[in-house]
Amino acid sequence: MQVGKGRDVGLNQISLFEAKIANGNGEQTLSRDIYRLGHRFDFFRMLSCYYTTIGFYFSTMITVWTVYAFLYGRLYLVLSGLDAALATGKRFVHNTPLQVALASESFVQLGFLMALPMMMEIGLERGFRTALSDFVLMQLQLASVFFTFSLGTKTHYYGRTLLHGGAEYRATGRGFVVFHAKFAENYRLYSRSHFVKGIELMILLVVYEIFGQTYRGAITYIFITVSMWFMVGTWLFAPFLFNPSGFEWQKIVDDWTDWNKWISNRGGIGVAPEKSWESWWDKEQGPLRHSGKRGTILEVLLALRFFIYQYGLVYHLNITKQYNQSVLFMASHGL
Numbered sequence: 001m002q003v004g005k006g007r008d009v010g011l012n013q014i015s016l017f018e019a020k021i022a023n024g025n026g027e028q029t030l031s032r033d034i035y036r037l038g039h040r041f042d043f044f045r046m047l048s049c050y051y052t053t054i055g056f057y058f059s060t061m062i063t064v065w066t067v068y069a070f071l072y073g074r075l076y077l078v079l080s081g082l083d084a085a086l087a088t089g090k091r092f093v094h095n096t097p098l099q100v101a102l103a104s105e106s107f108v109q110l111g112f113l114m115a116l117p118m119m120m121e122i123g124l125e126r127g128f129r130t131a132l133s134d135f136v137l138m139q140l141q142l143a144s145v146f147f148t149f150s151l152g153t154k155t156h157y158y159g160r161t162l163l164h165g166g167a168e169y170r171a172t173g174r175g176f177v178v179f180h181a182k183f184a185e186n187y188r189l190y191s192r193s194h195f196v197k198g199i200e201l202m203i204l205l206v207v208y209e210i211f212g213q214t215y216r217g218a219i220t221y222i223f224i225t226v227s228m229w230f231m232v233g234t235w236l237f238a239p240f241l242f243n244p245s246g247f248e249w250q251k252i253v254d255d256w257t258d259w260n261k262w263i264s265n266r267g268g269i270g271v272a273p274e275k276s277w278e279s280w281w282d283k284e285q286g287p288l289r290h291s292g293k294r295g296t297i298l299e300v301l302l303a304l305r306f307f308i309y310q311y312g313l314v315y316h317l318n319i320t321k322q323y324n325q326s327v328l329f330m331a332s333h334g335l
Contacts, residue, residue: 010181010242011146011149011238011239011243012185012186012189014150015150015189015190016170016189017170018150018153018154018157019153019156019170019193020168020169020170022057022153022154022156022158023157023158023166023167023168024167025053025054025161026057026157026158026159026161026162027161027165027167028053028054029054029058029162030161030162034049034053034054057154057158058158060151060154060155060158061154061155061158063151063155064151064152064155067201067228067231068201068305071201071204071205071208072204072305074208074212075204075208075309075312076308076312078208078211078212078312079207079308079309079311079312080311080312118131119131119132119135142241142242144230145234145241146238146242148230148231148234148235148238149194149234149235149238151231152198152231152235153193153194156192156193156194156197157193163291163298163299164288164290165290165291165295166286166287166290178244179244180243180246180248180251181239181243181244182254182258182259183255183258183259184255184258184259184262186239186243188274189239190239191284194235194236194238194239195235195236197235198232198235198236199236201228201231201235202232202236205225205228205229207312208225209225262275262277263277265277265278267279267280267281267282
């Protein structure tokens with residue numbers, strides 16, 4: 001008989017564990033220890049310290065930020081009219097090397113380079129044919145869906161800890177996952193970390209598809225955005241895909257009933273977040289209430305990205321020609 005420590009086997013359990021570890025690495029990033037180690041190590045030991053501690057989470061956050069920066073940059077070009085001007089310009093239309101370069105980065109976004117170290121390690125230990133077969137088997141088991149979803153978990157909790165602090169222990173439980181997780185439970189766990197961000201990225205991609213002119217009907221557009229659409233679909237639907245009996249009709253009906261009950265219940269003192277939406281919302285605002293001035297200012301600066309939508313709306317209404325633009329933007333924001 002062998003006895004070992006229980007492992008997290010369900011998506012919700014794994015997400016809670018990764019959130020706990022991401023919070024801890026966020027606190028390490030803000031600590032004096034990492035600062036002192038970075039200043040006193042030599043260059044190679046400093047790289048080793050970065051790679052084995054906070055580097056993985058920081059690089060993950062930069063990866064997600066890159067997607068946001070790319071899409072909001074494209075959104076500005078599309079809504080400001082610069083994209084249409086570039087599409088009709090001769091220098092851009094016939095600039096094939098530029099189009100190839102933009103499309104080639106999608107292969108990096110697809111994660112092939114991130115999977116390369118794993119394939120090399122398995123190849124050196126067990127042979128490259130085994131490494132290739134294991135890689136294909138992982139894709140058939142939806143490993144890419146799981147790890148893309150995990151990307152959002154690490155980024156959200158690591159970034160929130162950097163802004164507001166508040167790392168805490170999260171009990172995951174290590175039981176056998178054979179029961180169906182209700183929709184309200186998945187919503188409470190993934191609303192801010194995945195669902196809201198996934199919908200935001202989806203809106204960016206839809207607006208880019210509607211108003212974009214540069215790559216419309218071209219294969220380069222597919223190469224550029226396919227990985228982003230994959231990430232959006234993963235963040236929105238992975239919790240239901242990995243949920244036992246997630247698409248059984250009776251379970252869906254029961255989840256809808258439980259969801260309505262959770263939404264309708266009044267919150268207040270002594271009411272758990274699992275019993276009322278109001279109590280859950282109040283708990284989610286905790287980091288903002290206890291954040292310092294630096295975190296509050298950074299949160300406001302990050303929220304300013306939504307002004308790009310307002311700018312595009314006013315621009316496409318074609319009313320800036322008759323009125324002062326600054327007054328018009330201030331009036332539209334007030335409305």
